[in-house]
Amino acid sequence: MRRTGPEIDALAAALRSSVRTVILTGAGVSAESGIPTFRDPQDGLWARYRAEDLATPEAFARDPRLVWQWYQWRREAIAAAKPNAAHLAIAALDRLLPGLALVTQNVDGLHQQAGSRSVLELHGNIHRNRCSRENRLIDMDARGTSKPPRCPSCGANIRPDVVWFGEPLPPQILAASQAAAANCDLLIAVGTSSMVLPAADLIALARSAGAGFAEVNPQETLVSSQADICLRMPAGEAFPAVLAALD
Ligand code: OAD
Numbered sequence: 001m002r003r004t005g006p007e008i009d010a011l012a013a014a015l016r017s018s019v020r021t022v023i024l025t026g027a028g029v030s031a032e033s034g035i036p037t038f039r040d041p042q043d044g045l046w047a048r049y050r051a052e053d054l055a056t057p058e059a060f061a062r063d064p065r066l067v068w069q070w071y072q073w074r075r076e077a078i079a080a081a082k083p084n085a086a087h088l089a090i091a092a093l094d095r096l097l098p099g100l101a102l103v104t105q106n107v108d109g110l111h112q113q114a115g116s117r118s119v120l121e122l123h124g125n126i127h128r129n130r131c132s133r134e135n136r137l138i139d140m141d142a143r144g145t146s147k148p149p150r151c152p153s154c155g156a157n158i159r160p161d162v163v164w165f166g167e168p169l170p171p172q173i174l175a176a177s178q179a180a181a182a183n184c185d186l187l188i189a190v191g192t193s194s195m196v197l198p199a200a201d202l203i204a205l206a207r208s209a210g211a212g213f214a215e216v217n218p219q220e221t222l223v224s225s226q227a228d229i230c231l232r233m234p235a236g237e238a239f240p241a242v243l244a245a246l247d
Pocket of ligand 1: 025026027028029031032037038039040044055105106123163164165190191192193194195196216217218219221233234235236
């Protein structure tokens, strides 16, 4: 069934008149691919695990094997997942709209798998590895390892190339995302609770520069009251419908 409605038409119209659009995605965009979000009260990763034990540099220094195994488990779940209708429709928008910038907090690589060409990954990518001391990327197949392999040049533990709590975001990617938000005329936040900074600050940055703001999320969030357009539905329903309304 093709979903229609005034909000879908409003977002399609906003996209049609936008020259520079930013789509900011969070864990909710991958929920329909079977990847758990972080803050869902039942199934969210942070409802089941303590971030302090698994997603901080201190946790990795204390118990590298535990942290590595948790990321290996997440990697396996992500490797089994496929892009969903939202990823595919966002990739189609990317081909259709030359002024689109896609910024994601997700580390799963599903936007790229769906065909989005240029993705600003604010929190890294779980498929990559890097040296925990030198920070340089290490190209290796880490499948099946139950403890962190050692860096071939310095012997330090290898870690996933993701941003942990308390760590800075990759500066060039953050700067490119901030520039895109400051210069856009429409920002669409999709599947994010907008609770984590500095990612959520991109919304304020865009709004203070005069951009329109749309939210796609089945639940209300901290920023919902600021939205000009709210699509209260799963991203996998919203984006194909918006794409169809654009045609
Ligand atoms: P959260 O788990 O905080 O929020 C996910 C949001 O997705 C919620 O607002 C849900 O209502 C919404 N959602 C659920 N299913 C959806 C669907 N099918 N379509 C659209 N929205 C849906 O995830 P993030 O906001 O991405 O950081 O979390 C931000 C950061 O916090 C993550 O990148 C991660 C985490 O700690 C790091 O690991 C550094």
